Amino acid sequence: MEGLTQNEKIIWSSWELKSPRDVVREAAAKGTHINLAIQYLMKKNGWNESIAQDWFTAEVKAWTVQLLMRKQIFKVLHILNKINFNPEEHLMTLAQSATEIVYRDFLVENLLKISKDMKPENISRWEDFQRHWHLLRYLEKSFEVDGKFKQNKVFGLGTGRVFVNESEIKSLTIEKIEKYPSDWKNKIATVLFFETFEFSLLDFSSPNHVWQYLVDHNKAMILVRWINVQMSEVVRDMNSRYIFFNQENFVQKLLNVDTKGFGVEILENLDKIFRKWSITEDMIIFVIKSNCFAYTKMCVYDTLSSYGIVIEEERKNLFQIVSRLARTQNLKLIDDVFSESCATITNQDFYLELAKYFVKNKLYKALTICIDSHMLDMDLSNVEVEARDCIELWLLFKSIEQTSDRQSHVVPVYKTCQQIANKDIDTYISSNPQLFIGMILLEDSANLFDIFLKEEFLEFKDFKLPNKGYKHKLPHMYNVYKKYCDVNNTYECKDVNVYQLLSGYRGLDISKIFEFQLMNLNTNYGLAYKSDRRSLGSLLSKDYDIMELLTQRSIDMPDFANEKLMKKYGYEAKLNHVYYLKQYRPCNASQAFVAQQYQTYNRLQDKSIKSACCEAHALALQNWSDPAMTACAISFVAMIGCNPTRCRVHISAAKMIKQYLMSHKGYSEIDANKQVTDYMSKLVQSHEHTAKIMLKYLEEITLVKSRKLKETGRTDMSTILFESQTMVKFAILHNLPLPEMQLREFIRENSWFDFLLFGDIFRYPLNLMLQLSQEFEKKSYAEHLKHIMLHKSVEDDKEHKYISSNGQRRATRMNSADISPTQGTNFEFPSNSVMGRELWEVAAACHGPEDPPAALLRAADLYREPLLVLIASCYEPNAVDILWAHWILASIDTRTCDRHDLQAEITGKPPSELFLRIASLCLMEGYITTLYESTLIFMSDNPLSLLSEFLYRSIKLQTFDGETSNTLAKFLLHCQRKYSSDNSNGFPWDLSTHSIQNIAVALVKTALTHNFESAHHQKELLKCLADADFGKSFIGYCPNFSTMYEIMKLSMETSSIINISKLLEDNSDTYLLECLDAYKNKCNDVAFKIAKMAALPIDDIIVTEWRRKSEGFLKDMDRENPLCDEDVVKFIADCSGAFKSTGVTCRRATQFLHSLVQNISQVGQKFYAYRIIMSWFDEHHEYGPAREDTEHSMWTCFFHSKNRDSILLDTYESTLNFTLSLQRNVCRKYGTATDQPFCMTLHEIEVESDVGNIERVVTLDDEDIDIWRKTINRLLEMKLIVEAFRLSKLFKVADEFLCRSACPVQIMRTCLKLAEGTCTPYELPQDLRLVISSPTLQHKLSVSETSDTSFEELVVIQERQDDGSIPHLAVREEADRLAALDALAVKSGLSIVKQIANYFRIALQIGWDYMSVLKCHNRALDFISLVSGKSRMTLANLVFRTFNVPTKQIAEYLCREMVSAVISPHLVKTSTFRQKEHFQYTLWGYVLDSDIEMFLNMRPEACSHIGRLILDHLIAFQKIYKASSSIKIPENILDDSCLDVETLIDEEYQNLDGDEIESILTEEGTLMSAETESMFSVSTVYAPGNKMTKDTRRNLFDVISKSNVHIRYEVKSSIRKITKGAKLSTKQVNTISIELLVLAHECFSCACDTEGVAVVLRSAQALAARLLSARSWRLMVRLLTGLARYTECAYILQALRENHQFEYLLGQFDYMLGQKQDKIAEFKHGLLDFLKTHCPGDTDTYIMVALHFNMFAEAANVKRKQAMDLIDDLEKMATDGVKLTKKSPQPLWPQIHDNVPTRTMLETALNHCSDAAEFYLQGGCTGSAGEMATLAQRIALQISLLNASPTRLILKRSTEQMYALVSEYLSFLEGLVLLAGSTGETWRELAYRRTLSNDQAYLRDMAVYRPDIAYDFINRYKSESKKTAVSQAAMTELRNLLR
Secondary structure, three states, X not given: OOOOOHHHHHHHHHHOOOOHHHHHHHXXXXXXXXXXHHHHHHHHHOOOHHHHHHHHHHHHHHHHHHHHHOOOHHHHHHHHHHOOOOHHHHHHHHHHHOOOHHHHHHHHHHHHHHHHHOXXXXXXXXXXXXXXXXXXXXXXXXXXXXXXXXXXXXXOOHHHOEEEEHHHHHHOOHHHHHHOOHHHHHHHHHHHHHHHOOHHHHHOOOHHHHHHHHHHOOOHHHHHHHHHHHHHHHHOOOOHHHHHHHOHHHHHHXXXXXXXXXXXHHHHHHHHHHHHOOOOHHHHHHHHHXXXXXXXXXXXXXXXXXXXXOOXXXXXXXXXXXXXXXXXXXXXXXXXXXOOOOOOOOXXXXXXXXXXXXXXXXXXXXXXXXXXXXXXXXXXOOOOHHHHHHHHHHHHHHHHHHOOOOHHHHHHHHHHHHHHHOOOXXXXXXXXXXXHHHHHHHOOOOOOOHHHHOOOEEEOOOOXXXXXXXXXXXXXXXXXXXXXXXXXXXXXXXXXOHHHHHHOOOOEOHHHOOHHHHOOOOOOOOOOOOOOOOOHHHHEOOOOOHHHHHHHOOOOOOOOOOHHHHHHHOOOOOOOHHHHHHOOOHHHHHHHHHHHHHHHOOOOOHHHHHHHHXXXXXXXXXXXXXXXXXXXXXXXXXXXXXXXHHHHHHHHHHHHHHHHHHHHOOOOHHHHHHHHHHHHHHHHOOOHHHHHXXXXXXXXXXXXXXXXXXXXXXXOHHHHHHHHHHHHHHHHHOOOOXXXXXXXXXXXXXXXXXXXXXXXXXXXOHHHHHHHHOOOOOHHHHHHHHHHHHOOOOHHHOOOOOOEEOOEEOOOOOOHHHOOOOOOOOOOXXXXXXXXXXXXXXXXXXXXXXXXXXXXHHHHHHHOOOHHHHHHHHHOOOOHHHHHHHHHHHHOOOOOOOHHHHHHHHOOOOHHHHHHHHHHHHHHHOOHHHHHHHHHHHOOOOHHHHXXXXXXXXXXOOOOOHHHHHHHHHHHHHOOOOOOOOOOOOOOOOOOHHHHHHHHHHHHHHHHXXXXXXXXXXXXXXXXXXXXXXXXXXXXXXXXHHHHHHHHHHHOOOOOOOOHHHHOOOOHHHHHHHHHHHHOOOOHHHHHHHHHHOOOOOHHHHHHHHHXXXXXXXXXXXXXXXXXXXXXXXXXXXXXXXXXXXXXXXXXXXXXXXHHHOOOOOHHHHHHHHHHHHHHHHHHOOOOHHHHHHHHHHHHHHHHOOOHHHOOOOOHHHHHHHHHOOOOOOOOOOOOOOOOXXXXXXXXXXXXXXXXXXXXXXXXXXXXXXXXXXXXXXXXXXXXXXXXXXXXXXXXXXXXXXXXXXXXXXXXXXXXXXXXXXXXXXXXXXXXXXXXXXXXXXHHHHHOOOOOOOHHHHHHHHHHHHOOOOOHHHHHHHHHHHHHHHHHHHHHOOHHHHHHHHHHHHHHHHOOOHHHHHHOHHHHHHHHHHOOOOHHHHHHHHHHXXXXXXXXXXXXXXXXXXXXXXXHHHHOOOOHHHHHOOOOOEEOOEEOOOOHHHHHOOOHHHHHHHHHHHHHHHHHHHHHHOOOOXXXXXXXXXXXXXXXXXXXXXXXXXXXXXXXXXXXEOOOOOEEOOOOOOOOOHHHHOOOOOOOOOOOOOOHHHHHOOOOOOOOHHHHHHHHHHHOOOOOEHHHHHHHHHHHHHHHHHHHHHHOOHHHHHHHHHHHHHHHHHHHHHOOHHHHHHHHHHHOOOOOOHHHHHHHHHOOOHHHHHHHHHHHHOOOHHHHHHHHHHHHHHHHHHOOOOHHHHHHHHHHOOOHHHHHHHHHHHHHHHHHHHHHHHHHHHHHHOOOOOOOOOEEOOOHHHHHHHHHHHHHHHHHHHHHHHOOOHHHHHHHHHHHHHHHHHHHHHHHOOEEOOOOOOHHHHHHHHHHHOOHHHHHHHOOOOOHHHHHHHHHHHHXXXXXXXXXXXXXXOHHHHHHHHHHHHOOOOOOHHHHHHHHHHHHHHO
């Protein structure tokens, strides 16, 4: 503590009493003594500064995590700031790794709050974090369905789709999702975007992904919108193409199909995105290749074509292009479409295809119209010859037309001729010399007479033509040429002018042409008159000779060669607009005029435009009878921007006058034409008098037509107005007084209204109208009209001037839309003039006020005349809402309300409320026809007219046929418009959907209430409404008319019909209840049905019915058997079931059932009855006194029952089923624990049992205490926890009995507290602690299975989970807690308490808390994966036992783990596994091959099922990887590494049906598909107990080849999850298949499932055949050794032997079998057995195998057998030789001869014996080795005996024969050798007897080789009793020899 201040020393001292954790937290919270805290940690723990700093930081972070879990964010921020730690980085790090959604979102929410002040260096990380958080958040939301996670979800379509399962999404964090590939994020984000329209998700997506998603999901209209928005940016103009796609009908009817529910904001944001994302060629290609709907492709292609983008396949398809442009209404804009920058075909391409089509179909006229100059430069090289020739010809014609000067015509004419002549132009031109002359005349450098001057070729500027001689073809020209070339010709060459040529015309007087030159002639001759603009015909006269006159004076006649005259009188002619007009070409005329104007003035001059209009006007008037010329002139005027009204009026007037002159004036057609032509000529000259005459004619014409109409009776004012408009316009154009003749006709007829209307329409001046009005015969008319016209309106105060603008007159009346008829007006009818007026007077009076529409409406209301409203509509056409209301009010008489009050009420109301009020009034007053007619007049196109028609047909006509239903259906269809508010389009009756629906509902209710007298008609109307689902999709409230119809129909079956009008009232429930009271006594079924439909209480109805049934049941005296308590209990159960099915309330049901219990006498039966009643309280979670009373009664009956053990104490549902079966059938044994694991916390138990609120507690009697404890125990064993807790609280024990033993509920409560951590093991009550520490209990613990985890194991578990140092005391506490739980479990003996202890043990092993394990009990198998290594085995056994996991689920789990253990090593990219290739697959740290029994023993009864599941996985694996296909044999037969499978994608998986994908999520969390399978399903291959058919006897690989084999989706999904889509070689596929077969075989063998073993063996045989074809020897060896069925798999050994792979087999087995001696022994013996059985003659192989395995005895046996066989053969040869040579009996000794076969056989046998002896010695078989050595000696002896051939066969002789040989035949050494293997005593005895026989040679050999034996024999002989002379001689000889 040196160097510390006093304050720091004080703080240091205070820290001495605290733990390091508290020190760190205190320093971090204050932020002032952080360095001091670090020093303290260094001192306290002996750390250096770095370790102390790291520990300090880690502890602070851990503390912040705890605080954040409690949502103390501000404290966390405070702490982080105090220690200078960046809070953003810390929170982002925590959020990235957080798996709990609420916790993570809480962190992100607070990060958002502090993001404004975030450091710049963290912004990029924050933005990336936020994007991934959005992606994860919306991905999680997509899995939630009704608050729960879906099991799996597929994103996308096709092979590229992404599968996300439940476990993956639950474990997914932001940190993990950041590491996912971008393609995965793209697909997920795209799908989520179109589900949520969260635009932040587009950060992960791309235009291509979005486009592909829209195409795959057929979102046609969104694609259309995208194209239009994007292409409008490219095209840069809002032309008609884009307008078409954005028009209202398109958007509402089509686009809303895909964008249903889209808000405006979403669409706008989508448009912004679409503007940024350009449409690429890849997107269009994707549409072409996709499998989307044809409609989608059509929409996309059509939209693209409207911008010139045509897909490559259709660019030559003219029909498709035209049809697409026609559908998009762009056919008229075809030039603009294909001129766009984005267009994929040009105008030339399109017109070329069009031209080819025209030529092909011989539409040459269409070709000339459609094909213009834009094709002149087109390449036609790829066009068919016929079409190309025709198109080129027409283009040449067009080129001739477009040439500008004479010289430019030559080449096009030449090429045209060349095209026509088909290359032979010389012949063609020669036959048509006119063409030759024409080209000469057009050529500047050519002379006409060159055709005769040049003999060979005629040179043109760009080509030359041969001169083929035209003298005979052009004789006249040749004559002229000759005269021209004749030198003797004295004729003076002088040009001949046109006038001289004309003089030759018969009778033509040309003198009048040049009168200007004849003026100076003889004065005696004069012309009679001077003609003006005469035609040539006027010159035909014979009065004088012009040539004579011309010769009187020498004058020069003008000619074209006279340059002087040309300069004086001539001019350069140009083609101007007048020329084109005369040629009937207005378009060219307008173009020429505009071009001339811009060329001259660079703009259009008003003066020039006016002049051109006058010229065209004059031309039209001069040619008024030529319709083509007049139309041309009018078109030209309009084209240059002027109004052609004046010209139109003049032409119309001319035609009308001509017709009038011919029909009424008697003119002939010629005279009429002449007269009208004269008028037109004068009009051109602006002759005023002529205009007046024509106006008069027009007035007469109009008057005549009106009179004709009257005569025919078809008087129509509209026709008169139409016919008069030409007349009035003519007068206005010429500033003439307006015509009065028609007005005077009206005056004559007293047609005052027509008079006013005519004057008002044509805007006659007021003074003229006043003047003419005084001419009426009736002065009252005159005065009245004068009176009303002098009341000037606001606009009449100004001067009315008719402003003429080229025939147009400006209207001076204000627009009707600007003045509302409801606005104030100063006009009022005088009180004294109201009565007695006629309609005309009223209409006339209303015409003059300031506001005529308002006056007409007031008059209509006053006089009840709706016609005046229609007149007012002419002034105010847009105010239809007000006009409609006034029309209705003028048409009806109101009885229910005052008219003035109604007027005041509707004034100012919006249209919707106005219509509803008036329409309701019409219905209540009975004016339905008036309402219907009004809608037809004022709103015929509005949905309200359909509604009124429906009401009209229903109420007035009372017709409820199909047409009525169709009308209602149309109205409901129109109700779905997307107007957001009323008047959305500016029209009064364009109401919103909500308004129309509210009006419809109100009117239908009014109609049902007031307009039907018959209930039948009301029912029919309700039926129509119900059939149409009226109101189903309405936004606002709408009565359920379908329910009303059903109620009405039911009530009509009774005598009392329900009043439908009362059903429509607000208090309809009260009325229905009254009706139900009346029905329930008589028509109980009707009352019940009505109550159910109306959602009314049905308690009284049902209870009344069952009360009546109970009375009949109890009083029934006719039953066969007497009434017993069991019958009453069954009746109560039936009644309870009926109450539940009908929805009777709990209170009424329990009250009624209690009343029935009183009829039961036995307490046991009462208990059942009370259990049934208690089921109501339990299901409805009802608590309180009523339940407590019932429970006390129930348990009292149980306690007092004498046979309590026989009473069924089970769940309420089981009790109910038991009583319904008359207590005969019990579904399970009494008191058996349920299969469901315990999963409730103490808090949940207390809440559900409500033990804290139990008020009535009864003290138990002494004799009931033990029963009470046993019952609680029984309930706990049954896992009826809630009932046990309530029972423990309902009764109590007297204080003096409390010390006997603890209540089971108290023990369980204590266990739950310990497990949940709410109390420590040191806080247990004293009595429980004493019980736990008792020696008896500790002994039980030591021998029980509960103490599986030691203290050291707990430490290891905790350290492994936390990755840090944990205080020793904390681990000790957890160990004590577990020990206490185990002790309490043993003490109580309750399985549920033991289960709690096991839960806690599992939590310790996986590093979780108890509560988490409890919550995840449905996914118990997931706990196993949370630990690694061999600890999984212990945990798995614990999980299986604790959670009572079903055998099937365990089998599936173990199968998946085993299959994964086999496949996973092959997916590793490194070569570790491949280098070893020892087939050593490990699972949970155990070698699968050797320790498989350990896994199978975890649940032995599941072995067979595991095997079958493995075979399922094998078939799925084979199906996916197509391993059953043929295999190409490599060149190197020993190389199988190149056998790769190229296509590993399962087509079947790509085309999954929807029902196959959807699987059921069971309670255990496993996938279970449908049980049904096809005929060749996997299960049929090894179905136990079924007779094996031909199909089922086939192997699995044959089944795979079947097309209809059914593989469960769960199995295929499991394989895909394991393989993860990896590519595997054929070798790997076969290896995996072998291992799976081996595993399945082990499972079947363990289960003794012979059927399964048979299937495996058959499948192995098929697989071996494939391996043999691939020459995969190593895999065949693995298959053989894995199955270890060497007898059944002998075919594998045979194949290896036939292919010379036995040595390979011997070299591979050792590492395949490893150190498993039992497996090795099986392999050795199996291999040798195979060689013995199947290869008995192949002894070499047998010996090789035996020696390879060090099995020397087996090899020696073979050698021994070989030697013995040779000896047998030798004996047989000797015996057969004797038989062939002698026929006498066989001698005693077979003789053998010294020959090659005999010697060879003996030598071979000698070798075999030597080898056998050696092998025996190596094998440790010394005895056998000695035997074989002895035999070898004997064989060697036999070989030596061959020297004296023939000789005896001494081999394989009997004992007696052997003795005989030694005694008689063999020499001393030979005998010694022969008996060397036997005992020495035998040989000594035989040798002794042989010695006594005095065999000299024998004696000599003995003395020489064995003198010791000789001495022994001599000594023995001394004691011999029977001595003979021979023997004595022998002994003597022997002694001599020895000397």
